[in-house]
Amino acid sequence: MRYLENEPLAPYTSWRIGGPARYFVQATSAADLASALAWAEQCNLPVFILGGGSNILVRDSGFDGLVIRVRGHEVRLEANGDTASVIVEAGAPMAGTARRLARQGWSGLEWAEGLPGTIGGALYGNAGCYGSDIATSLDRAWVLVRGETQEWSVDRFAFGYRTSVLKQMRAAGIRWQDQPIVLAAAFRLHRDDLTALAQRMERTSNERRSKTPWGASCGSVFKNPPGDSAGRLIEAAGLKGTRIGNAEIALRHANYIINLGGASSDDVLRLIDLARERVLAISGIELELEIQIVG
Structure with missing residues (x-):
């Protein structure tokens, strides 16, 4: 190393x-x-x-x-007729894994087409989109706890909307050395028609592209409040296109902040604070971060 x-x-x-x-x-x-x-x-x-x-x-x-x-990214498929279990290491890309399996005729993760990040990160934050998420797809996972590998059931992750027990432990200040770290995950799959799978993934890809602003971003900055959309609330506050330094609240989707080139973390944090303050003043809703701030 x-x-x-x-x-x-x-x-x-x-x-x-x-x-x-x-x-x-x-x-x-x-x-x-x-x-x-x-x-x-x-x-x-x-x-x-x-x-x-x-x-x-x-x-x-x-x-x-x-x-x-x-960085571990091995994918191991265990098929049994028209069903299968796929074991994926934590460093494998979420979207790339979904595409790879779909090309082989396996359905179960196609909702993750275009989803950024890795398998481990997806479990950590219960990533999801287009009507599904990790919590509904996961069969079991393996985590490292103070040097020991443990197998966890889905229930042990205590998944919620864009959260898990892992994310909650970090928010509580527990060190990485003292908390479980995802090593690999197993997902349930079933056989499907290759053409139908490709069409579903193409629709998801087109819909994602139509909503995703061009440029460097982290995806959604804020969680959606119950029954509402963070992007709609920020847009209603008149903040679309607002720039601070080289960071901008995207015109296409207000829950994205774009690095226009050379943006600083302070530029982004000031836009985050502005969005929170303006939305709270106008709607009375306090936006909660979906992202994690490091450092």
Whole structure:
């Protein structure tokens, strides 16, 4: 394992924003991950686990500890007639995995077409779109807990809207060294017609493209309030197209903030604060972040 010092994090994030990690390493196996965590513990360093770099905003000051990028991406299919279980390592891309399986005639993850991020990140935040999510697709998963691999049922993740027990533990300030880290996940699949699968995925892709603004972003910045849409509320507050520095609330979808090129984390954070304040003043609704701020 190669530990890098002062490694810029912006290239590893979908927002293309973020300062350096004091130390940075890529882990391709459970043994790599356990070794990196032990090294950080020995050096008394805070840890951040990085997947695909979506749904996070890294501050320009970077992260004063060890960033571990999870890179294991093996996919293993276990078929039994017209049903199957697919075991996917945490570093595999969510959308790429869904496409790969659909091309083989397996249905169950096609809703994730175009979804950014990795399998591990999707479990962490219960990623979802177009009427489905990880909670409804997952069969079981394997997590690393203080060096020990454990198999978890779906119930143990306590999934909710864009959250899980893993995300709740981080929000409560529990260190990565002390909380479960996703290693792999198993999903239930069934045989489907190749043409029908391709058509469904094409419709999802077209719908996503029609709503997704062009440019570097993290996807949705805020969770949708019950019965409403964060994008609609921000648009109703008159904030579409608002710019601070080189960051802009997107004209196509107001729940996206676009890096126009060279945006700082402060530019984005000021737009986040503005959107929250304006929406609260106009509608009385307090927007909750979907993204995680690092550093």
